[in-house]
Amino acid sequence: MNILLWHVHGSWTTAFVQGAHTYLVPVTPDRGPDGLGRARTFDWPPSVVEVPPGRLADAEVDLVVLQRPHEFRLAEQWLGRRPGRDIPAVYLEHNAPHGGVPDTRHPVADREDPHLVLVHVTHFNRLFWDNGRIRIEVIEHGIVDPGHRYTGRLPRAAVVVNEPVRRGRTTGTDLLPLLAEAAPLDVFGMRTEGLAAHLDLPEDRCRTADLPQARLHAALAERRVYVHPVRWTSLGLSLLEAMHLGMPVVALATTEVVRAVLPGTGVISTRPEVLAEAVRHYLADPSAAAADGARARQAALGAFGLKRFLAEWDRLIEDLTEDLTEEVTRR
Numbered sequence: 202m203n204i205l206l207w208h209v210h211g212s213w214t215t216a217f218v219q220g221a222h223t224y225l226v227p228v229t230p231d232r233g234p235d236g237l238g239r240a241r242t243f244d245w246p247p248s249v250v251e252v253p254p255g256r257l258a259d260a261e262v263d264l265v266v267l268q269r270p271h272e273f274r275l276a277e278q279w280l281g282r283r284p285g286r287d288i289p290a291v292y293l294e295h296n297a298p299h300g301g302v303p304d305t306r307h308p309v310a311d312r313e314d315p316h317l318v319l320v321h322v323t324h325f326n327r328l329f330w331d332n333g334r335i336r337i338e339v340i341e342h343g344i345v346d347p348g349h350r351y352t353g354r355l356p357r358a359a360v361v362v363n364e365p366v367r368r369g370r371t372t373g374t375d376l377l378p379l380l381a382e383a384a385p386l387d388v389f390g391m392r393t394e395g396l397a398a399h400l401d402l403p404e405d406r407c408r409t410a411d412l413p414q415a416r417l418h419a420a421l422a423e424r425r426v427y428v429h430p431v432r433w434t435s436l437g438l439s440l441l442e443a444m445h446l447g448m449p450v451v452a453l454a455t456t457e458v459v460r461a462v463l464p465g466t467g468v469i470s471t472r473p474e475v476l477a478e479a480v481r482h483y484l485a486d487p488s489a490a491a492a493d494g495a496r497a498r499q500a501a502l503g504a505f506g507l508k509r510f511l512a513e514w515d516r517l518i519e520d521l522t523e524d525l526t527e528e529v530t531r532r
Contacts, residue, residue, distance in 0.1 A: 205257070205276070206266035207315050208237040210295055213322070214436040215243045215414070216343045217266075220511045222518075225260060226247045227279070235275060242413035254279045264518055278392075285314025288523035291295045292319050296435050298330050306331045316521060323436050323457040326434045338517055343510020344501065350422040351447030351494050356484050358384040359424035359448070361417070361439035362431070363391040366399050373430030373453060374400070376473050380428055381406040383480040387424060389417055422446045426483040427467075428476070429453065433478060436461055444501035445450055449493035451479045457462060461504065466497035 202222045208214060218224045228251040229236025238251045246375035252260060257279040260468050265276050265284045276284045284290035298305035309319055310333030320338045321327040327339050359379065365374040366424065377386060378400050388396055393409035400407060412420060423428065427443035436457040445451060450467035452458045453476070462469050468479035483490040 202263040203261050204264045205262045211240050211243050216345055218245055218249050225252045285317030285385045289316045296322050297326050303329050325457040340513045342505050343507045344445050344505050346445055347418045349447040349498055353425040353490050355423045357424050358386050358426050358428045358480050359421050360388045360428050361390050371433050376430045379473050379477050383477040384443045384484050410440050441501055441505050444497040447494040447498040449483055449490045450474050463500045466500050
């Protein structure tokens with residue numbers, strides 16, 4: 202199949218494009234949000250092909266994966282076909298709802314396109330969005346296995362979060378000073394600079410860096426424990442990647458975390474003080490950290506393996522394309 206999708210979520214797309222399809226990614230001269238093209242910090246295969254918008258009308262496209270509401274308009278303009286009607290389409294929802302939770306109406310809830318499916322990445326997200334009557338599927342995350350690389354040689358805690366200053370309480374940024382008392386933090390992600398000053402922490406207790414994925418995995422695996430202080434988001438891919446690396450995890454027991462982090466793989470709680478004590482425990486006992494991390498890896502491989510993820514997507518893609526083919530035949 203030839204699948205059109207925009208480069209919106211690099212980590213998720215890295216797993217999706219490991220399938221047996223050709224993935225057409227719009228690219229514009231400025232490489233702006235609607236034409237970012239191929240990733241430069243993730244390892245994408247040659248089957249991901251950049252296509253300028255002006256060439257899409259003549260391209261063979263079998264399915265469109267939409268991730269933002271305005272992409273319906275872009276797809277119709279650039280393809281000359283209406284997604285969900287003239288061509289099968291998936292609207293992929295990465296995020297938990299914001300605003301009047303749990304009454305937030307999903308942007309596509311009222312659409313009546315016969316060949317459109319709303320796909321959530323967690324069951325939690327499906328539960329909390331008001332999805333209306335649109336067809337819904339849940340395809341949970343899959344991870345490209347980075348391997349069991351954990352050493353934990355550095356007695357520091359790793360955190361991965363983008364824009365922690367701007368996002369504040371959503372990402373648990375306000376909890377970092379308490380956690381920094383338990384262990385020095387290394388916070389990785391986009392626009393993390395100035396975080397220590399923002400939190401009035403010494404630089405060594407809250408170091409920051411923005412690394413490409415390969416270097417990030419190597420850096421994470423050297424830290425003793427992974428900390429996930431996020432209050433409200435979808436299930437973070439960085440958390441699942443840390444588990445794949447063999448890291449023990451300490452996380453707020455919110456959203457889908459309670460399903461992903463099983464007993465014996467780390468510590469979850471809605472009490473920040475419990476999380477801080479767990480971090481202290483792992484720093485003081487490297488053997489316990491390694492043992493829990495090994496169990497975390499096995500749990501993540503079982504629940505969030507790439508093979509299951511790609512098989513579920515292939516099933517949905519086949520269903521959508523066959524439905525439209527049968528409709529055309531009946532006409």
